[in-house]
Amino acid sequence: MAASKAGPRCGSARWGGVWLLVVAGWFALLGVGFGGDKEERLYVNDKKAPENLKDLLKIQQELQAVLPMAREATVGIDLGGGAGSGVVVSEDGLVLTAAHVSGGVDKELTVIFEDGRRIKARTLGLVASTDCAMMQISEEGKYPFVDLDRSDTARLGDWVFSLGHSGGFDEERGVVVRLGRLVQVKDSTIQSDCNLIGGDSGGPLFDLKGHLIGIHSRVGISKEQNMHVPVREFLKNWEGMKAGEFIGEGPFAQKPVAGTAFLGVEVKDAEEGGAEVVRVEEGTPAAGVEMKVGDVITKVDEVEIKGKDDLISYLLEKGAGERIKVTILRGGEEQTMAVELGERPPEPVKGTAFLGVKVEDREGGGVEVARVGEETPAAEVGLKVGDVVIKIDEVEIKTKDDFTAYLQEKGAGEKIAVTILRDGEEQTLEIELGER
């Protein structure tokens, strides 16, 4: 899951595009930053370089004064198979992170505070083009948080520090701090010489007052290229993200594509209305939430499900990675379960299926197995010469042509139920078709 989330789906062309966009926007943004911030600037920031140990100690003192609270508000994010970082920006647990960490809208993740506390959180909106994302801690509480540099006071050359869970959460090690300067400032990217590495993504960049000025996004091959999304980019899209909107297009997150979603159940129309589960496939989202054969799906999200078709057409509108609420009836009781949809496996391609038998027409209907190939799907389930195939799935097989025609419609990997007569007795064999 995490692999595809963070996957390299974006080609270089897109990256070039993003970069050029930045270039075009640069001149328009020159004005930004001269806005009236009345708060006094730290004198070391206005020196081209610290001149002596006293200046260096000033930087150290300022850093150490704000570091404890900045660390408290910094979280690790467990993606299950991967890890990123984030930072809490409100008392009730609003978290900022990178879009390529949150990976989508309305997903459940776990945040980890430095003391090891693990708490569930849900992703809100994101900006796919600039790598901004927001999450909300699900449990009510009062969380340590940091303030944003709302008036955009950060300047080129300012001393800054970055926090993050480099390489993933490690309670013994704690949050990792790095010090540097802002070495490049652009409208949607700022660069520092605070060394970042995998796992830091989504973590916070602070000025020496402890105000959040950016979120870690990516690095260049040169160790001095550490890129952060400036906080103003978050502020620009704040309301939309808070409302759970997926803003902009790639490369940092991909919108779910309708029709790619996969639940993993086979259903039929239930007698009393609804869609009754007749099969739950192993390892699918449905199996993950312990959906069972016999469950009757009556509602998905707020949509009533009257039968099989209602469910199918609703799911067709959904994309992999989206979350749905499924209401079921089980033993007369109504239950609701939240399911994160998986990715639909590729459709079987017609005409690629392979069973591995030769059949002959036979008097009295059905086809007789004349030969079974070694190491074929047929051999695997024990189909034998002399067996008479009378039905596949629910379709009656009267002739060799019926048999061939039916299999022609099937693709490799599909399952069929073959009903045979052997020694006068009827049996049904489940066979997974191979590839021709």
Add this chain to the structure above:
Amino acid sequence: MEKSKHWRLNWVSGRAVIALGALALVVLPLSGQSLEGPYRLNGSQVQAAFEPVRQVLQTSSAVLYFERTPFGFGAVMSADGYILTKASEVEGKKGISIRIDDKEYTDVTVVATDFEWDVALLKVAAEGLVPVRWSEKPEIAHGSWVVSNGATSRTRRRVRPGIISANARAIGGESQVVLGVVLKVEEERIVIGEVAEESGAKAAGLEAGDILLKAEGKEIKERDELVKMLEGKAPGDILAVTVLRGEAELELEIKLTARNKVFQAPMSRNDQMSGPVSQRRTNFARVIQHDTMLSERSEGGPLLDLDGRAVGLNIAYASRAESFAIPADEVVNIYADLLGKGRE
């Protein structure tokens, strides 16, 4: 036009590693909004503020050369020429020379080695050197400035600044010495799988398919029992094993080898981002972590605070965001031990 690689920074395990690699990107130089080199953290103008600390490195750190190329640093421990450095970087290099201040010393002896800490004690014939002053403070706070040896010239030491960046702690890892075999468990017996070339196991004649019965006279039933036995052992130590080959029981004496000489650890995505890292960067009983941008060729020297006292000995460039140093109090003990070993 310059092409550079960019990585996203969420950490992903397993098979995603390769796929997450490089993304080409055109970087256009834009003047006026980029901080000039000298004013960056590792620039000359910022370094200049550390001058009093630099002077300590000038007199009390050593530069180690092999074939005229610097490959590491050392901490001067005594006026008469004892120097501590990172052992695994010295190992296998014949004819190293050392510079302290502007003097060169070509007659260098390795007095003793502490394999567990990866520290070697070197000796040159000198007098009147200025030893490093080791800090006696029990702790150094997160965010404190620390100064390491940076790129050096023949006569002038330079500084690399950084800060203490995480909690002091032990760094675990797999055992640092190995037999040089892959062990398999078959029918509750430990079977030798592959035998690595250049390993002690190969030299002793161990073969794939041998069944391990005993080590050091003790019956071995679990893989972990063997791993435990290797703890605390150093390369060159001998492990006596009994194996079953066909019907015959064989007794073999296997010379242990340093893990990194036999097995190449797979490169993670974070390693790819970091460039060459220290070969030995795990298995330390306690380290302090700092964010100094060092390299695998800049370990072994003292880690100084702003007062010019050494708070540690740089021991590993672990990644582009993590450097490790052995804490001062441990260094003092290691030095005493190695001096003792040297006198034996």
